[in-house]
Amino acid sequence: MAFQVKRIHDEAGESDGFRVLVDRRWPEDITEEQAALDLWAEDAAPSSGLWAWSQENPDEFTEFSRRYRAELDANPVAVAALRKRESDHATVTLLHSGPDTANNHARLLADYLASHPTFLS
Secondary structure, X not given: OOEEEXXXXXXXXXXXXXXXXXXXXXXXXXXXXXXXXXXXXXXXXXOHHHHHHHHHOOOOHXXXXXXXXXXXXXXXXXXXXXXXXXXXXXXXXXXXXXXXXXXXXXXXXXXXXXXXXXXXX
């Protein structure tokens, strides 16, 4: 099973399975009911400093990707917690609030989880 990625602004669906918000901040324009979350994994989101840097440097997605992967490398507990959800559920949807559906941290996180070995059991 692979993680899938979706914007939190999109309507929740049965095919989403276990829904995980991977933003550090709660999206202001979404209610808890609309979010239909199972988990808010803010520890798996980019750090506040990296997020601020990315907002100041929107054309530097490659560098943002490198820095975010380094943060994930240094955060095995948050990564392992998501892997645990993957083993417990047939489908896990990583949710983000950004407007870009192709270049966003949730997609980077899904790719990271797919390409890195499990850190903890």
